[in-house]
Amino acid sequence: MSLLSVRDLQVTYASRAGPVRAVDGMDLDVPAASITGLVGESGCGKSTLGRALMGVLPESGRITGGQVMFEGQDLVRLSASAQRAMRWRRMSFIPQTAMNALDPVQRLRTQMFEVLQERGGVSRRDAQQRSAALFTMVGLDPQRLADYPHQFSGGMRQRASIALALALSPSLVIADEPVTALDVIVQRQVLDVLRDLQARLNLAMILVTHDMAVVAYACDRVAVMYAGRIVESGPVAAVLERPLHPYTMGLTHAFPDVHGGEDVLVPIEGAPPSLLNPPPGCRFAPRCPFAEPACHASSPPLRSGASDHQVACWRAGDADVLRQLAAKPATWAGA
Numbered sequence: 001m002s003l004l005s006v007r008d009l010q011v012t013y014a015s016r017a018g019p020v021r022a023v024d025g026m027d028l029d030v031p032a033a034s035i036t037g038l039v040g041e042s043g044c045g046k047s048t049l050g051r052a053l054m055g056v057l058p059e060s061g062r063i064t065g066g067q068v069m070f071e072g073q074d075l076v077r078l079s080a081s082a083q084r085a086m087r088w089r090r091m092s093f094i095p096q097t098a099m100n101a102l103d104p105v106q107r108l109r110t111q112m113f114e115v116l117q118e119r120g121g122v123s124r125r126d127a128q129q130r131s132a133a134l135f136t137m138v139g140l141d142p143q144r145l146a147d148y149p150h151q152f153s154g155g156m157r158q159r160a161s162i163a164l165a166l167a168l169s170p171s172l173v174i175a176d177e178p179v180t181a182l183d184v185i186v187q188r189q190v191l192d193v194l195r196d197l198q199a200r201l202n203l204a205m206i207l208v209t210h211d212m213a214v215v216a217y218a219c220d221r222v223a224v225m226y227a228g229r230i231v232e233s234g235p236v237a238a239v240l241e242r243p244l245h246p247y248t249m250g251l252t253h254a255f256p257d258v259h260g261g262e263d264v265l266v267p268i269e270g271a272p273p274s275l276l277n278p279p280p281g282c283r284f285a286p287r288c289p290f291a292e293p294a295c296h297a298s299s300p301p302l303r304s305g306a307s308d309h310q311v312a313c314w315r316a317g318d319a320d321v322l323r324q325l326a327a328k329p330a331t332w333a334g335a
C-alpha cells in the first residue's frame, strides 16, 4: 500500500494575468521505504507539488481540489494546527536551494537544536547527542556544528539540510532538486548519502529533479511530470528501458549517462506550456513528434498498463514503434 496517495490534486496561484494551475489533476502514489523520482523540465509544477504536500506554499498559492492521503489522513482536509504537528515529524522537506533550508546568521548547532527542541520536544542534552549523531550520519564532522552555513561548501550545506530534515525521524522526505547546484562528483556523493539513509532508516523519499541521470542513479520508482500532471510512472527500470510516453522518451535522450553509454544528447525542442492557459487536449502535443489530430482534441487519462507502469498517451499502444523512432535524433528536430 502507498504511504502517500495523491488524487486529482489541483494547486492554483493567483496572478495578475489570472489563475495559474501549476498542479492540475495530479495522481501520484509513493510507496513506503523507497525513493520516487519526480522528474520533468523546469516549470512543470514539481516544486509546487512538494510545497503543497508540505503545506508551505507561498501566499498566492492554494490547494484548490483533490485529495492527499498520508498515513491514513487527508492532508487537504487537516486543520492548520494538525498540519503543523505533522510537519518535520512525519514528513519533511528540503527546499530547492539548500541556503533556503539554512539560516545564514545562525550556527548549524542552533538550527539543529531549534528543530529538535522546539518542534520535537527533545531535551537539551538529547539534542546535543542527536545533533552529533545526525551530522555523523550524513558524513559531516560533528565539530562543524559550531560553524555558520557560509563556512560550508555546497555539498556540505546540502548534507546539513538533509540532517535537519531527518532530525525528527520522518517517514517521508521530499527533497527538491537536492543536487542540482552541485558538480557531478559531489552530486554522486550526496545521492549516495540519500540512498544510504533511505535504506538504513527505511525512509520514503520523493526526489525532485529535472535530470533523468539522477533518476537512473538514485531512484526506485519514477513519476514523470509535464505541465502540472503525471504523464508516466512506474519502476525505474521499466520506465527507463521501455518508456511508454513520448515525453519520457525525449527526456531519456536529453540527458547523458541514463544508460551509462555515449548517447548523443538530443534536446526536446520548445518549452513546457504556460500553465495560465495550457493547450487543450494532450499538453505535450505542441512538442510531440507523434501527435495526431485526436491528441489535440482531448486529454489522455493516466492508465495502468502491464507491470505497475502507468501512462497518459493516446498512442501508448504504439509505444514500441514510437520508441524506435524516438531514438533517432531527426525525429526531434522541428516536431
Ligand SMILES: Nc1ncnc2c1ncn2[C@@H]1O[C@H](COP(=O)(O)OP(=O)(O)O)[C@@H](O)[C@H]1O
Residues within 6 Å of the ligand: 013, 014, 015, 020, 021, 022, 040, 041, 042, 043, 044, 045, 046, 047, 048, 049, 058, 060, 061, 274, 275
Ligand atoms: N508564486 C507563484 N505565482 C504564480 N505562478 C507561479 C508561482 N510559483 C510558480 N509559479 C508557476 O507555476 C508553474 C510551476 O512552477 P514550479 O512548481 O516552480 O515548477 P518546477 O519546480 O517544475 O520548475 C510555473 O509555470 C510557474 O511559473
Ligand code: SF4
Residues within 6 Å of the ligand: 245, 246, 247, 282, 283, 284, 285, 286, 288, 289, 290, 291, 292, 295, 300, 312, 313, 314, 315, 316
Ligand atoms: S497523446 Fe498524442 S501528443 Fe500526447 S504524447 Fe501521446 S502521441 Fe504525443
Ligand SMILES: [Mg+2]
Residues within 6 Å of the ligand: 046, 047, 048, 096, 177
Ligand atoms: Mg522547482
